[in-house]
Amino acid sequence: xxxxxxxxxxxxxxxxxxxxxxxxxxxRKISVLDVLVKIKExxxxxxxxxxxxxxxxxxxxxxxxNGVPRLACQTLLAEIKDDTITVEPMWNHRVIKDLVVDTEPxxxxxxxxxxxxIRDLKEIYExxxxxxQKPEELEKYYNFAYCIECGLCMAACPILATNDxxxxxxxxxxxxxxxxxxxDRGWEERAKIIDAEDGVWPCHLAYxxxxxxxxxxxxxxxxxxxxxxxxxxxxxxx
Amino acid sequence: MRAGRGVLxxxxxxxxxxxxxxxxxxxxxxxxxxxxxxPYLVLLSGSWEEALRLDMTPIGKMLAIxxxxxxxxxxxxxxxxxxxxxxxxxxxxxxxxIKPIPxxxxxxxxxxxxxxxxxxxxxxxxVGSYLVLYGKEHLLVGP
Numbered sequence: 001x002x003x004x005x006x007x008x009x010x011x012x013x014x015x016x017x018x019x020x021x022x023x024x025x026x027x028r029k030i031s032v033l034d035v036l037v038k039i040k041e042x043x044x045x046x047x048x049x050x051x052x053x054x055x056x057x058x059x060x061x062x063x064x065x066n067g068v069p070r071l072a073c074q075t076l077l078a079e080i081k082d083d084t085i086t087v088e089p090m091w092n093h094r095v096i097k098d099l100v101v102d103t104e105p106x107x108x109x110x111x112x113x114x115x116x117x118i119r120d121l122k123e124i125y126e127x128x129x130x131x132x133q134k135p136e137e138l139e140k141y142y143n144f145a146y147c148i149e150c151g152l153c154m155a156a157c158p159i160l161a162t163n164d165x166x167x168x169x170x171x172x173x174x175x176x177x178x179x180x181x182x183x184d185r186g187w188e189e190r191a192k193i194i195d196a197e198d199g200v201w202p203c204h205l206a207y208x209x210x211x212x213x214x215x216x217x218x219x220x221x222x223x224x225x226x227x228x229x230x231x232x233x234x235x236x237x238x
Numbered sequence: 239m240r241a242g243r244g245v246l247x248x249x250x251x252x253x254x255x256x257x258x259x260x261x262x263x264x265x266x267x268x269x270x271x272x273x274x275x276x277p278y279l280v281l282l283s284g285s286w287e288e289a290l291r292l293d294m295t296p297i298g299k300m301l302a303i304x305x306x307x308x309x310x311x312x313x314x315x316x317x318x319x320x321x322x323x324x325x326x327x328x329x330x331x332x333x334x335x336i337k338p339i340p341x342x343x344x345x346x347x348x349x350x351x352x353x354x355x356x357x358x359x360x361x362x363x364x365v366g367s368y369l370v371l372y373g374k375e376h377l378l379v380g381p
Binding site: 016066067088090091092093095101130138155158161162206207208210212213216217223224227228230231 | 245
């Protein structure tokens with residue numbers, strides 16, 4: 001097999017530069033993450049990458065591969081026809097080192113929308129009532145619950161590129177997911193948070209968040225559903 | 239260091255809707271820049287007729303053609319966005335076993351509007367440009 005050329009955008013805390021590596025591969029049935037780990041093990045131990053599960057569940061290895069935000073573990077070389085791969089850190093994030101970015105602001109925003117079931121505690125702990133859910137109620141939020149919080153949608157969002165305060169697709173999708181849950185009673189509380197200048201309204205439907213989501217969560221659509229609910233002043237999300 | 243290119247991130251051609259997004263933004267900015275100074279143009283020129291004379295210059299005609307494109311695209315695409323935001327264009331994301339399909343891409347009305355936006359803009363622009371360039375010969379009547 002011909003050698004693969006991997007161009008990595010590196011950052012050492014002070015300066016940023018592109019570094020090129022030549023990697024011998026036996027097959028294209030390996031992921032970009034495998035290639036990066038091979039570089040780290042065999043050529044350059046100073047290359048910083050973040051990964052964990054290697055199977056698109058933990059959401060740690062988000063990066064920009066050939067100009068598209070993707071999970072490195074989920075991107076196979078077979079999908080990339082070119083013999084040159086460019087890898088850079090996720091856009092719209094502060095870079096800590098090389099491909100490792102600071103995702104804490106994403107989680108701060110996530111916490112703002114209260115991503116959990118809000119319900120009267122007495123109802124939960126003191127009542128014998130079972131809180132059930134019908135299949136059609138589950139269907140309302142099921143797809144949006146697949147989010148692994150990898151932050152690729154935040155990297156792809158053009159609004160976040162110019163407005164840091166925007167809650168972003170990851171947090172807003174969580175706001176929809178929990179509000180659409182029939183067991184939840186927190187819509188009014190969340191509506192106050194998202195019906196704000198930096199809530200749902202800065203989203204102008206570039207829909208890139210949904211296009212790049214590795215889990216098919218469709219956060220762009222959940223934001224539109226939140227807008228529709230707010231416009232109609234619905235007592236529950238639509 | 240923050241990764242990305244700031245405002246230049248708007249211009250990444252990652253998906254079709256993103257291209258519509260950036261054209262929508264640019265046309266919005268152009269509409270403000272074209273319409274907002276016009277009252278001041280009249281004041282500076284001294285009269286409405288004098289200000290209109292500027293529109294008949296080659297540069298004025300070019301700006302008017304861009305204005306026609308901007309107002310058509312911004313208006314029709316804006317209508318699509320409003321319909322989605324009101325929840326009138328809806329659907330559900332499809333969980334295809336290999337590649338999931340976002341809800342709006344699975345909605346036929348939405349896809350029709352995406353195509354209609356560009357078709358109506360192009361048709362309107364052709365007609366509008368013809369009127370800007372040759373309308374004087376066809377439309378002006380009287381002495």
